[in-house]
Amino acid sequence: MEPRSPKGGVLSVSALTTLIKNSLETSFSSLYVEGEISGTKLAASGHLYFSLKDSGALIQAVMFKFRCEDLSFVPQDGQRVVVQGSLSVYPPRGQYQMIIQSMRKSGIGDILATLEARKRRLALEGLFDEARKRPLPRLPAKIGVVTSRSGAAFKDILNVLRRRNSGVGVLLFPTLVQGEKAGEMIAARIRQANSIGGIDVLIVGRGGGSMEDLLPFSEEVVVREIVASKIPVISAVGHEIDWSLADHAADLRAPTPSAAAELVAESRSTIEGEILLHRQTLETCISARLDYARASLSAFSREDGEAHFMRRLMPLSRRFDEAGEEMREQVYLRIESLQHRLILADTGLELASPRTILERGYSIVRHAVPHSPEEGLYGEGSIIRKASSLHAGSEIKIYFAAGMVAAEVRKVKE
Template sequence: MHADDWLADSVQSSSPLSVSQLTLLIKNDLENKYPDVTVEGEISNCKVAASGHLYFSLKDDQAVLQAVMFRRDMLALSFVPRDGMKVWARGGISVYAGRGQYQLIARTMRAAGLGDILAMLEERKQKFAKEGLFDQDRKKQIPAFPERIAVVTSATGAAIRDIIHVLRRRNPKAHIILLPAAVQGEEAAASIAARIRQANQWSIADVLIVGRGGGSIEDLLPFSEEIVVRAIAESRIPVISAVGHETDWALSDYAADLRAPTPSAAAEMASKDLGLVQKEIEHFETVLAQSMRQIIEHARQRLSLVSPRSMESMLVRRHMLLMQRFDTATEAIEQGMRSKVDAFSHRIALAASAIELSNPKAIMKRGFSIVRKSAEIIRSAEMIKPGEEVHISFYRGEANASILSAQAEDARSKNDEGL
């Protein structure tokens, strides 16, 4: 017989049920009847066990429901559950027999009423990103040692007290300028933006911290308003955004030059710890002094090993080495000059020989003559006729002659062939 059937028979009979039997009956009934429900309530007694599972209660003004979310489902959450947060939790109803209580096994969870706000913020974020308000090349460097640090926040909130405490501890020489602004409510965004613009108009600070303490996403909305985001993006003074706790965020974080997880962290980012800087300077002074003493002592030891005789010997060796290098260089130059002179002399001799071979007198010396008719040089028998007068130039002397006969080369060739 199935357990459920057995329990049903037991209920109808007069036999009493054990606590376990009744609990099992209720467990099966609830789990079968409510396998998938969505419950809205306020989180309380929220804690994460060592196993990574989240245990909490959901309550309203009339009832409390115990709930648990296992670690594997916790990893998918987009936010950190906290006491006082209103959520929608979806899962199945189960009974924990060991305590005799029913509970919700939550599989998913989201902040109640935040869907529209998150969608609006995402749309606004995309708009500003397209305009380039969040571009990295717009970011300005935070000065290492600012003399004046202005803070735009509530004058009565915990944020300004934390910032002042950190700055006084790390850099007591910095001037802290409070620019009080409303950080919550309908007038907050305009108040914050006005203070940012005022700081730039009067150039009253070297760095500007804009933020507030923690709160719900609705409380932090002024720091995501367009007027505040644009004021931060347009600021000539470097801006550190310090809104809420580490898990909180606002659009001012993206527009600012630097985002701090908390106001206290913003104060640390805005100021170097002068005590640590002083210790570093003192350490470097000690190291430098020790290094200088070692250098001087080493120089003294080297000087103690040097005598006038050794100095003279060293200078003589250096002088001789330089003289040898000079003589070697001189010989190389002279050898190079002699090689160039010999080459030029050889080229001149070749040119003179060529000129001499081209001299007509040299040719005529070997028995050749120059025959002219008037001023024209006779190069062929066709240029003269019998009876014409010609002038003959010899290597030595000249003569006039009369042509008896003239025979062209072609005719003489034919006569030679007839022979």
């Protein structure tokens, strides 16, 4: 039986090819395919031609120039990739092929799963909690930047700072921003910035890139250094859609390095405008207070002033009088105490006086002549306190309350 067309006519090769092309493009307008790149060829037009293959089949593919410009890597033979696109037919050869719209390296799904697991684990530790995040300083004097020395990110930051507030100091901590060693180096630069001192805020980031390029900013060592930083940190990884784990850990996330500079360095004109506004507000308040004081003073008569003065003076006068009375009373009490002590001292002296003792019937016995030069200073001998200091024939003087008797010792008895 002869093959027939849907309308019963005979199809030309072109017509058949067109039918197949339309059918494929309608049925397979968007699909994802994973395979190995083979036979890569970059045409002078900028279009990329290659084949996708696996162990059992091969399909031709083309990626047009404007799509190639979005690639984050250079496709090479042997790379395993996941592509997204549609099926079509190239009529001159009657060959079906895949029109590629986007391409990424294979294994991204595994990477995303790893990142998601890491994110959940670090979140359970509280590293992403909003409560631990700090506000940025209003007017930082010095800004630290952790990024590549040669990348566009640092240049963009400098341009914004010069335009908005040229008085801000900037200190670069150069680092790799992609590759296997980038994560450890970024973390080391954050530690270095904290060890220097004098830095008010720290910008950590890069100027965009693919998800694979951003992976160093999702490494655990970077997240922990951001959380441990004593300096407030702004993450500026440069990607509007994809968030790195550094974005979740930072005190503030900016979509680009330029936006980070905008956030951290307030415009000088804005600051001057706020100062002027506060000055005007202050002047208005002072003027209102002065007007109120003048009005109150104008309504204040002399009689009112005297009455007000007396009301203020009376309590003070009363307190002064009371203090004077209390002072006089304390002085009198002090004088009485001193007089009493003087009387007691005088009485004690009187009782201890030798004359008082003699009047009670006692007498004082002295040698008639001095026994030493020291005793002779006053022309009489020393007081005799015991009989053993005398002998028969010793001359003595006996003093009474009234008068003195000279005598000679006839006998000594102890």
